[in-house]
Amino acid sequence: MKKFVVSILILAVTCGSCYYYYKTWTTESVLSKYGSRGQEVKDIQYKLAIWGYYKGKVDGVYGWRTSQAVRSFQKKNDLTVDGIAGPQTLAALGLPTGRGTTQTTTSRSGDVNLLARVINGEARGEPYIGQVAVGAVILNRVQHPSFPNTMAGVVYQPRAFTAITDGQVHANMQSDSIRAAQDALNGWDPSGGAIYYYNPAKTTSNWIYSRPVIKRIGKHVFAK
Template sequence: MVPFFTISNQHHDAKAFSNQVIQRGATGDDVIELQARLQNIGFFNGKIDGVFGWGTYWALRNFQEKFGLPIDGLAGADTKAKLVAASNYNRDFVMGQIKKGNDFTYYGGVDINKQIKTNSSSTKSNSTKPNTANNTSNVTASNVPNGYSQNDIRLMSNAVYGESRGEPYEGQVAVAAVILNRVSSPSFPNTVSGVIFQPGAFTAVSDGQIWLTPNKTAEKAVMDAINGWDPTGNALYYFNPATATSKWIWGRPQIKQIGKHIFCK
C-alpha cells in the first residue's frame, strides 16, 4: 500500500507517547499509539494490538526512510516527534475499539466509523475469559519492580548480554548496576532507554550486539541489580583494559575490577 498523508477529521491527541525509546519486543500503550499513527498515514497495515513485532518494525523503518530519519527501527525522540507531526491519533477511538474486542483499522482520510467490524461475540466471551486485546495496554504495568517497565527490563537484559556475556555472573550484575546508577545520576539521561542509547555510551549499541537475544542469566542479572545488588560500589563507568583506547577512561577513579572490566566513578 502506498503511504498517503491526507489530513482527515480524526482527532489529534496533543498528549503523545511516553519518553521511552520504543523497540521491537515492546508492548503496551506506546506501541498501540505507534501502530495507530503509522497506520493513519499508510505505513502499517497490520492489526493494532500493542505488540511491537516485525510488521511494526518494518513499517517504522519505512516511515523513517520516507521522512529522512536515521533508519534503525527504533521510535526515539526524533522519530516520535516527526510521527506526531505527520499523523493523527484519536486515543479514545483506538483504545475503545481494543477494549470492545472489535476488529478495526485507523487509516487517515477514511471515516473511522466505517473502519469498525463489531465483534458480536465479544460480550459473551468476556464473561468466560479475559479479553487479550483489552489487557494489552496494561502489559507494561505488570511485574514491574521499583517502577521499571517490562520494556526497561528487556532492554537492560539485551545490553547486559551484548556487553558482558562470558563475564562472571557478578560482572553481568555489575553492568546492569552501572546502567541503573547512570539513570539515577544527574549527569546522564534519567531513563533506561536514554542511558543505553546515549551516543557512544555502550559498545553493544554501536556494533549491533544490543539486538542479540539475551539468555536467562542476563535477565536474572538485571533483576538482581534492580533489587539492589550493586557489586561495583556505585560505579558510573567501566572498561576493558585489554581493549580500551580512550585516555580519558583511564583517568577516571577506579573502584574495582570484576572479570575483564574495571569499574570507575
C-alpha cells in the first residue's frame, strides 16, 4: 500500500512539473520580453525605430531600451503598459502574433481599438456612415497588393494618415468611432471599395485628384 501511495505521489509531481514547463513554454513562446533574443526582437526594434520609439541598435537583444520603447508604444496605443511584446502588442506593430491565422479575442480587440483611433482622428464630426467608410478604406488597403497586409502596417505607413502625423490619433475617443470600427470590421463598406479618401478643402496633394472618384460622403471624397 505504501509503495502504491509513493508511486501516485511521484506521478503527481512528475505530471505537475511537465504541466509547468509546458505552460511556461507555450506562454513564453508568443512573448518577447526583457532578456529575449532573436529575429522577432529585431523585427520589434526595427518597427519601433521607424516610428521613433526606439533609438538603440537593432541587434535582436531585448534590453532596457527595447523595453522602454515598447512601453511608450503601448501607452500611445492604449495597450496594457508592461514592456512585454505579447500578441496584442505584436498585432499593433503589424507583426505575426505566433498564434497562427486564427483571430483571437485579444487581436480582435486590438484591431477595433486601432481602427477606432484612426477613425476618431480622421473623421470626427463626419456623418456616421462616413466614419465607417474611413474604416473600410483602411481595411480595403490591408487586402490590396499595393499596401501592407496588416492593419498596423497600413495605419503606420509613413505619411499615410494625417491623424498619425499630427497626433489626432490620440484625441479623446468618441463612442461613434468605436461603433464605426466594429461595423467596418464586420464587413460594412459604405466607401464602395475605395482605397483612398481626402477632404478637398484640406488636401495639399495634386496627385490624389488623379484617382477615380467613387462617391462623396460628408466632407470626404472616396476614390480608388
